[in-house]
Amino acid sequence: MLKDVRFAKSHEWISPVAGGVATVGISAYAVEALTDLVFMQLPAVGRKVKAGESIGEIESVKAVSDLYAPVSGEIVEVNTSLPDQLETLGKDPFGAGWIVKIRPDHPAEIDALLDRAAYEALIGSQPH
Amino acid sequence: MSESATSPLPRPTSLRETALCHWHAAHGGRMVDFAGWNMPVQYASIVDEHLATRSSVGLFDVSHMGRLSVTGPGALLWLESMLTRKVAGIVPGQFRYTLVTADAPTALVVLDDALVSRDTDAADGTPRMGLVVNAGNRERVVAWLRSRLPVSGVELVDHTLETAMIAVQGPSAVDVVAGLCPGDSCMRIRALGNYRGTSATVAGHAAAVSRTGYTGEDGVEVTVAARDAVAVWEAILAGAAPLGGRPCGLGARDTLRLEAGMPLYGHELLSHSDPFALGLGLAVNLEGRTFPGCTALATLKAQKPARVRVGLDLGSKRSAREGNVVLAGAGHTLAGGEVGVVTSGSFAPTIGHAVAMALVEPALAAEGSAVEIAIRDARQPARVVGLPFYRRPTGGGKPPAAG
Numbered sequence: 001m002l003k004d005v006r007f008a009k010s011h012e013w014i015s016p017v018a019g020g021v022a023t024v025g026i027s028a029y030a031v032e033a034l035t036d037l038v039f040m041q042l043p044a045v046g047r048k049v050k051a052g053e054s055i056g057e058i059e060s061v062k063a064v065s066d067l068y069a070p071v072s073g074e075i076v077e078v079n080t081s082l083p084d085q086l087e088t089l090g091k092d093p094f095g096a097g098w099i100v101k102i103r104p105d106h107p108a109e110i111d112a113l114l115d116r117a118a119y120e121a122l123i124g125s126q127p128h
Numbered sequence: 129m130s131e132s133a134t135s136p137l138p139r140p141t142s143l144r145e146t147a148l149c150h151w152h153a154a155h156g157g158r159m160v161d162f163a164g165w166n167m168p169v170q171y172a173s174i175v176d177e178h179l180a181t182r183s184s185v186g187l188f189d190v191s192h193m194g195r196l197s198v199t200g201p202g203a204l205l206w207l208e209s210m211l212t213r214k215v216a217g218i219v220p221g222q223f224r225y226t227l228v229t230a231d232a233p234t235a236l237v238v239l240d241d242a243l244v245s246r247d248t249d250a251a252d253g254t255p256r257m258g259l260v261v262n263a264g265n266r267e268r269v270v271a272w273l274r275s276r277l278p279v280s281g282v283e284l285v286d287h288t289l290e291t292a293m294i295a296v297q298g299p300s301a302v303d304v305v306a307g308l309c310p311g312d313s314c315m316r317i318r319a320l321g322n323y324r325g326t327s328a329t330v331a332g333h334a335a336a337v338s339r340t341g342y343t344g345e346d347g348v349e350v351t352v353a354a355r356d357a358v359a360v361w362e363a364i365l366a367g368a369a370p371l372g373g374r375p376c377g378l379g380a381r382d383t384l385r386l387e388a389g390m391p392l393y394g395h396e397l398l399s400h401s402d403p404f405a406l407g408l409g410l411a412v413n414l415e416g417r418t419f420p421g422c423t424a425l426a427t428l429k430a431q432k433p434a435r436v437r438v439g440l441d442l443g444s445k446r447s448a449r450e451g452n453v454v455l456a457g458a459g460h461t462l463a464g465g466e467v468g469v470v471t472s473g474s475f476a477p478t479i480g481h482a483v484a485m486a487l488v489e490p491a492l493a494a495e496g497s498a499v500e501i502a503i504r505d506a507r508q509p510a511r512v513v514g515l516p517f518y519r520r521p522t523g524g525g526k527p528p529a530a531g
Binding site for chain 2: 036057059061
């Protein structure tokens, strides 16, 4: 599954569309860079979002980070158990640590995001 | 997919490096610019580092802080004329928390908060004084002090770059450091009261050791020559590691001092701050004394402050951060009105939820007052509580004596 996910430069990943819906989370790199996660705010189901719009926040001991919609669409499901089990993000960021499911307005927006090789090149060039 | 979070060596930067900078980077330290110094904010987990300090030992490189000496026959009286805290009565081996203030035409200027100390006198009885100042204020404090010199019999030297300072904090800190010292040094370190210091040989190297710190734990700060820093650091770490001790970055230092209710220059304490409003009246002694800023301080002391420093318990995982506005809570006559601002806030690892320090109007400053904090688009309820948030179990050192 990992080979098919795409990445936003802001470290969210998004799965291929299945049944009209794509799953969104944050990368293992992002989880490790943040560390000490303590709080997460999820968006409301049914919210219409634009690509790049903040749809929630993830807070570590040190700082708050926005969670951005990688594509435009409608939030159709959120992982409500995640805020109480933030360790899941570290254990299984591409599986049980999924954050929202989104019905993309334009599924082609996903293809325009970074593939795994391009994302790994991006994080390889970052100061962390 | 997992990516190493650190590079093996510090990237070339124009930042200053402590004698331990390369050690930090080679041991997983995430290096950041702190006041112009390349410093580790954390190695792995801030929470783990914080809790290790509370339960065992944390090692902190605090070499970026400014270490100044003021020596000569006139040193004592000159510092007495420069600092808010009484210096004249200080005895060899004693430390005091003080402010460094300047007098501007209309208002007080707080240049820094600092620890002033008196080392063992020279063999001929000449006093040797020390001053530890914040990294970000070192240059302007040195410039300010120099602007008041020369004075006959007073020599000011900045030793920051030729020395290193290691804070060893936690319930086992004194045992670990004393365990690295020969008998006489070991006994002197064990006998140190709070805010007292001594010379010692630590892991075979000449050191100055003081029972001081910035974490709310018992512990010592060890100052050595820069060339000895790595050897002494590694010896202390080797002694601490079997007890669960670990190196800690500035992130844990900040959450530890927040829990301990200690102000930090640039956050609680600013150049235009009223020290009395911050609860720092202990650091200001006006009786029969003259020093830069004393007139403005006397005026402030006689006034009721507009806002005072309080603790806020959020009871939540969501943290308030510096700059968040504090509003009067529901039910108060000022409900919804802006009554203050957060100066520091974080998840507090020992407490298990978020706390903050804030400056609030006296009407809302009583313990138990209900407030709300505007955190982005949320309104987080919070309760005013006494400081500190965390007090170490008794049996450690005594609180610093007033003077």
